[in-house]
Amino acid sequence: RRSRGVTYPSSMHRSNNMDSSNNSSEQLGGGAINEKQRTLGNSANSVHEKEESWDPSNKLSHILHSIVGLDRYPNYLSRYDESDIAAIEHALEQTLNDVRQQRKQVLQRRNGIRELVEKYNNALANPSAIYDDSQASSDSNDVLQISSLLQPKSWSQLKDVLSDEAFEIIYASIISLSKSTQQTLPSVEDVIRGKFAVQLDPALLEDWMSQECFDVYSFQLLSKDFCSRLRHTITDLSKLGESSEFCSLLLGRRPIDFDTVGLNWISDMLLHMFILPISRHLFATTEKLLSSEDASNDNNNNTKDFLNWRQGYVAGYSANPQSDRAVTRHRLVPHSDDSEVTLNCCLGEEDFEGDNVQFYGLRGTPNEGKLLGEVERPDVGRAVIHAGRHLHAVSEVTAGNRYALIVWTRSWGMRRLTCPCCHLNRRMDASCICDSRWN
Numbered sequence: 491r492r493s494r495g496v497t498y499p500s501s502m503h504r505s506n507n508m509d510s511s512n513n514s515s516e517q518l519g520g521g522a523i524n525e526k527q528r529t530l531g532n533s534a535n536s537v538h539e540k541e542e543s544w545d546p547s548n549k550l551s552h553i554l555h556s557i558v559g560l561d562r563y564p565n566y567l568s569r570y571d572e573s574d575i576a577a578i579e580h581a582l583e584q585t586l587n588d589v590r591q592q593r594k595q596v597l598q599r600r601n602g603i604r605e606l607v608e609k610y611n612n613a614l615a616n617p618s619a620i621y622d623d624s625q626a627s628s629d630s631n632d633v634l635q636i637s638s639l640l641q642p643k644s645w646s647q648l649k650d651v652l653s654d655e656a657f658e659i660i661y662a663s664i665i666s667l668s669k670s671t672q673q674t675l676p677s678v679e680d681v682i683r684g685k686f687a688v689q690l691d692p693a694l695l696e697d698w699m700s701q702e703c704f705d706v707y708s709f710q711l712l713s714k715d716f717c718s719r720l721r722h723t724i725t726d727l728s729k730l731g732e733s734s735e736f737c738s739l740l741l742g743r744r745p746i747d748f749d750t751v752g753l754n755w756i757s758d759m760l761l762h763m764f765i766l767p768i769s770r771h772l773f774a775t776t777e778k779l780l781s782s783e784d785a786s787n788d789n790n791n792n793t794k795d796f797l798n799w800r801q802g803y804v805a806g807y808s809a810n811p812q813s814d815r816a817v818t819r820h821r822l823v824p825h826s827d828d829s830e831v832t833l834n835c836c837l838g839e840e841d842f843e844g845d846n847v848q849f850y851g852l853r854g855t856p857n858e859g860k861l862l863g864e865v866e867r868p869d870v871g872r873a874v875i876h877a878g879r880h881l882h883a884v885s886e887v888t889a890g891n892r893y894a895l896i897v898w899t900r901s902w903g904m905r906r907l908t909c910p911c912c913h914l915n916r917r918m919d920a921s922c923i924c925d926s927r928w929n
């Protein structure tokens with residue numbers, strides 16, 4: 491397999507040999523993001539490295555140059571000799587093969603997880619059925635749901651999910667907004683799905699939220715009971731996932747994605763009720779999600795659209811990683827997320843030790859790479875919210891298991907303006923090669 495990006499040197503953050511390049515997502519432990527070694531410090535893949543050959547299969551920058559060239563110039567390939575053209579074709583074919591292979595694996599895995607969840611639901615309804623293969627499964631076109639964690643249908647059911655503060659703030663804001671616009675109180679379903687745009691008064695945020703360090707804020711979000719039910723559901727699923735019927739799915743060996751296990755409502759709820767309205771005040775201008783004019787205009791309703799993609803999952807850590815408890819890592823190396831704004835809520839367990847979330851500054855700013863602060867062992871149900879480009883790490887867990895609910899969000903509107911590198915560094919003032927002005 492080609493090795494784009496694996497030539498970086500190890501740094502102080504990567505002294506543990508658990509992070510060696512063969513640490514794929516199927517192995518437990520360590521703190522790697524994926525099998526590629528990445529560092530916060532100077533990369534060897536810099537102008538100082540004298541390795542000058544054209545190698546689009548192994549150098550990401552070379553294949554990116556080809557793709558941009560193909561898009562920009564007519565007859566772009568005419569400037570290459572035949573073997574160089576073959577090298578581009580080969581590199582793109584490898585990428586296409588990666589897409590095809592991953593697509594197949596992703597679809598197979600999702601179907602397998604659907605069966606697993608259906609079996610789990612059957613077992614909840616009839617505890618002796620867990621090993622009974624004769625159970626009829628539901629129609630695969632049904633919306634997948636987990637019967638122990640159904641989407642709240644009423645405001646009083648939502649109250650059981652959220653912390654008291656979070657519920658009061660959301661409920662009061664929705665009542666006052668529907669009164670001022672003379673609408674009837676929306677259904678919880680409409681708010682969860684984003685059909686009713688929640689707006690939060692900045693004065694309420696000031697009372698509710700604390701600043702943990704530069705550009706990182708924390709607040710009570712979920713009820714302890716809900717966190718415990720979610721944790722148990724995740725560990726029950728991963729336990730069933732380790733049975734011989736399902737172990738090839740590697741369910742508890744990777745962070746468990748809410749959409750694949752029928753818990754998509756959790757990601758939707760957190761996006762629409764909290765991340766969007768909070769980001770409008772805290773991140774809209776710094777993360778260039780809205781122009782400063784739009785951000786200060788209270789009547790604009792862009793809030794609904796400015797973050798329009800989300801992925802929610804549970805990440806588990808332990809001193810003793812175990813796939814049947816969905817605790818996959820010891821720690822997590824410094825990284826930025828492929829997200830504009832990230833929410834991270836502590837789910838417990840109650841007695842873990844270590845696992846502080848450390849913040850190392852925003853990419854593209856003078857503080858990049860400097861340790862700015864740490865969030866130590868928050869209360870269960872307490873969340874932090876930060877820009878995805880804020881470098882962060884999770885220190886080693888020294889006792890117990892620790893689960894975190896993570897939601898990543900993106901703005902495709904903003905991402906259409908820049909290439910990934912300008913995007914990550916928020917270089918919106920420069921004319922990016924993706925911008926139509928660039929010629």
Ligand SMILES: O=C(O)CCC(=O)C(=O)O
Nearest residue numbers: 805827834847884894896
């Ligand atoms: O577990 C955490 O607290 C952070 C996880 C994280 O940074 C991530 O999944 O991107």
Ligand SMILES: [Fe+2]
Nearest residue numbers: 825826827882
């Ligand atoms: Fe992260």
